[in-house]
Amino acid sequence: MSDQDRADLLALYRQMARGRALEDRVNALTNSREFRGFFHPGRGQEGIQAGVCSVLRKDDYLLYAHRGLTYLTAKGMDPVRILGDFLGRVGGSTGGLGAGTVHCVDVENGIMGQGGTLGSSFTLSAGLGLASQVLKQDRIATAFFGDGASARGTFLEAGVTIAAWKLPVLWICENNGWAVSARLTDVQGTDDIAPRAAALGFYTEVVDGQDVRAVQAAARRASEKARAGQPAFIEAKTSRVEGHYTGDVQPYRDKDDVAQAKERDPLLLAQTQLIELGASDADVSSIWDEAVAEMAAAEDRARLSPEPTGDRIFEGLWA
Numbered sequence: 526m527s528d529q530d531r532a533d534l535l536a537l538y539r540q541m542a543r544g545r546a547l548e549d550r551v552n553a554l555t556n557s558r559e560f561r562g563f564f565h566p567g568r569g570q571e572g573i574q575a576g577v578c579s580v581l582r583k584d585d586y587l588l589y590a591h592r593g594l595t596y597l598t599a600k601g602m603d604p605v606r607i608l609g610d611f612l613g614r615v616g617g618s619t620g621g622l623g624a625g626t627v628h629c630v631d632v633e634n635g636i637m638g639q640g641g642t643l644g645s646s647f648t649l650s651a652g653l654g655l656a657s658q659v660l661k662q663d664r665i666a667t668a669f670f671g672d673g674a675s676a677r678g679t680f681l682e683a684g685v686t687i688a689a690w691k692l693p694v695l696w697i698c699e700n701n702g703w704a705v706s707a708r709l710t711d712v713q714g715t716d717d718i719a720p721r722a723a724a725l726g727f728y729t730e731v732v733d734g735q736d737v738r739a740v741q742a743a744a745r746r747a748s749e750k751a752r753a754g755q756p757a758f759i760e761a762k763t764s765r766v767e768g769h770y771t772g773d774v775q776p777y778r779d780k781d782d783v784a785q786a787k788e789r790d791p792l793l794l795a796q797t798q799l800i801e802l803g804a805s806d807a808d809v810s811s812i813w814d815e816a817v818a819e820m821a822a823a824e825d826r827a828r829l830s831p832e833p834t835g836d837r838i839f840e841g842l843w844a
C-alpha cells in the first residue's frame with residue numbers, strides 16, 4: 526500500500542464517477558423525452574470501461590458498445606460533445622445527427638464509433654488492427670461488446686483472421702449475463718465466453734469486472750500482448766443494474782438478481798478500497814461532487830449550440 530496506489534485508485538474512481546454522473550444526465554434527458562431514442566444504462570459496468578481505458582494510449586482505437594458512456598469520457602472525449610449528440614445540437618460530435626442510439630465519434634482520441642449492428646465491431650476491429658499493422662502505427666484496436674453479441678458469426682470470422690494475422694487487437698467482453706431479456710445460459714448454453722476466444726488463439730484473461738483495479742491489471746497485461754502482436758481477450762464478469770434500456774422495468778428478472786447487482790456496485794467497492802488505502806470520506810465525496818458539477822456544466826454548454834438546419838442531412842453523403 527502506498528500513496529501511489531491511492532492516487533491510482535482515485536484516478537480510476539474519478540473516471541467511474543464521471544461516467545456515472547454523465548449517465549445520470551442522459552437518463553434524465555431520456556425520461557423527460559427531450560432525448561427520444563433508446564439509452565442503454567451502464568450502471569454497474571463502469572469499472573470495466575474505466576479500467577481498460579486507463580491503460581490505453583490516446584491514439585489507440587476504440588470501438589465501444591451501446592451500454593453506458595464511461596468508455597467515451599475515460600478515453601478523453603469531451604462530455605459537451607457527447608451531450609450535444611443526445612440533445613441533437615450541431616456542437617455534438619455528429620454535428621446534429623445524434624438520434625436513436627447515438628453514435629459518438631472522436632477520431633483525435635481514437636474513438637471510431639460503435640458497431641450499431643451488434644458484432645460488427647469484431648470485423649471493424651480487425652480492419653483497424655490491420656491498418657495499424659500495415660502502417661506500423663503501434664496502435665492497438667479495442668472492441669467492447671456484451672455476452673449476447675459474442676454469439677454473432679462475425680466473432681468467429683474476424684477472430685480467426687485476427688489470430689492468424691497476429692493483429693494488434695484487444696477484445697473486451699462485458700459479460701453481464703443478459704441480452705435484453707434473455708439469460709446467457711438459456712441461449713448460449715454456457716456462462717463463459719473466454720474459452721471461445723482461447724480456442725481461436727487469443728491470449729485470455731477472466732476478471733471480476735466490479736473491481737476496477739483488477740480490470741486495470743488485466744488490461745495492462747492484455748494490451749501489452751496485443752501491442753506485441755498477440756491478440757488478446759478480456760472477459761469481465763459483471764452485472765447489469767438497470768433494465769436493458771432506460772424505462773425497462775425488467776419484469777423478466779428476479780428482484781433478488783437486481784438487488785445483488787446493486788450490491789456489487791464498482792464505485793462502492795472502490796470507495797471501500799480507497800478508505801483502506803487511507804483516503805478520507807471527504808476525498809471520495811468531493812470526487813463525486815466534482816463529477817456531478819462537471820456534467821451539469823457540460824449540459825449547459827451543450828445547450829448553447831443550435832439545432833441543425835435541414836441541410837445537415839445531405840452533408841457527408843457520397844453520390
Ligand SMILES: Cc1ncc(C[n+]2csc(CCOP(=O)(O)OP(=O)(O)O)c2C)c(N)n1
Pocket residue numbers: 565591592641642643644670671672673674675699701703704705765769
Ligand atoms: C445484429 C443485432 N441484433 C440485435 C440487435 C438489437 N440489440 C441491441 S442490444 C441487444 C442485446 C445485447 O446483449 P449483450 O451483447 O449481452 O449486451 P448488453 O446489452 O447486455 O450490454 C440486442 C439484441 C442489434 N443491435 N444488432
Ligand SMILES: [Mg+2]
Pocket residue numbers: 671672673699700701702703704705
Ligand atoms: Mg449482456
